[in-house]
Amino acid sequence: MQKGDRTRALILEEAVALASQVGLEGLSIGSLAERLDLSKSGLFAHFGSKEDLQLLTLKRAQALFQERVFSPALDHPRGLPRLRSLLSNWLSWIGENDDLSGGCLVLSASAEYDDRPGAVRDLLVAGQRELRGAIVKAIRLAIEEGHLAPRTDPWQLGFELYGIVLATHHDRRLLEDTRSIARAQDAIERLIRSHRPPAGT
């Protein structure tokens, strides 16, 4: 019972790469099988349905994000350093495209399924809620550590930071603007500075 699991993992790896280009809905079993030199039915047998394939592909992408962006940030001390690391990893994730030649799958899937009810959307919403919650937690820790002003609204700041990331991904992908990363760093730095605690405390 090992061979099956290994090919399954290979399939999902390729599925993430392909779906990041053509979208989770555009991901077809036939084209995926062709890219892997597998038969359509052989590939399909690993998943009960197309929706299962989509769900597992999305979960794999989420796990990839977790291990590349989020987990490394936990190595940094809580507060501003950790928050900065998180954002920095995130921008790198967007900028370089190791396996994700088609941009961040989670972001494109979010736009794709924001109006399509179903299990995929539910998973997407759950992941997004978790992510935003984690950002807010990092901000709260930064406030506790005295790195950010106590009057800072964590959800508001999280919203604005997320907006910067979205704009970066958009400009980088659609407009092919390589300066967007620098723009984002600029914006983040200024935003953080404007939430610094009052000097004499």
Place this chain on the structure above:
Amino acid sequence: MQKGDRTRALILEEAVALASQVGLEGLSIGSLAERLDLSKSGLFAHFGSKEDLQLLTLKRAQALFQERVFSPALDHPRGLPRLRSLLSNWLSWIGENDDLSGGCLVLSASAEYDDRPGAVRDLLVAGQRELRGAIVKAIRLAIEEGHLAPRTDPWQLGFELYGIVLATHHDRRLLEDTRSIARAQDAIERLIRSHRPPAGT
């Protein structure tokens, strides 16, 4: 030569509504014909190909954006009032969903086609360039009028404002967060204030 143009307009109107839900690629001629009580071939005859239909649908959405968001802003005096009006109209466009029950088609299409070369993507990029250029122009006018600090980088500010709009659309659509509009207004106001010209001039 009138009947044809009228039904063509009706088709495109419905196409915008449908595509904003299922995406420009997910837009199928069969389902569109069914929603309009037309035959598949009858509908198809109005366009030479599916790509033409997609292009015209996107153009219609762009025109709609222009007349609902951009043009009304020109009635306001140049400078900060015009820029504020533009952003306010934009947030309303995102918040209310008159015909666009599936969110802004241009935004979802941007995520959909950011990695798919072709005429649709080209049109999308051209529209986005025009839009961002217009924002920058509005910002420049605000600087000239003395409403914003002379050291303001128009492209940087445009980038950040666009990010806020993206986050608003995202939170409103995927997370169904109605507070996102208020968050955006907050963020915009603070961002503008931080670019105010030095007091004593």
Place this chain on the structure above:
DNA sequence: GCTTTACGAGAACGATCGTTCGTTCTAGTA
């Protein structure tokens, strides 16, 4: 009112979609 034009319906095309089925091949166990 008649003729001409264009508009839409209907049937059919090859291709591809997700899915099912029975069969063959491969690896591991006794």
Place this chain on the structure above:
DNA sequence: TACTAGAACGAACGATCGTTCTCGTAAAGC
């Protein structure tokens, strides 16, 4: 070496995709 469970194949399913024809009918121009 014989047996067996799992993995992949190849063919086929009905449905739908975009697209191409022909043909009747409605609207437009005189």
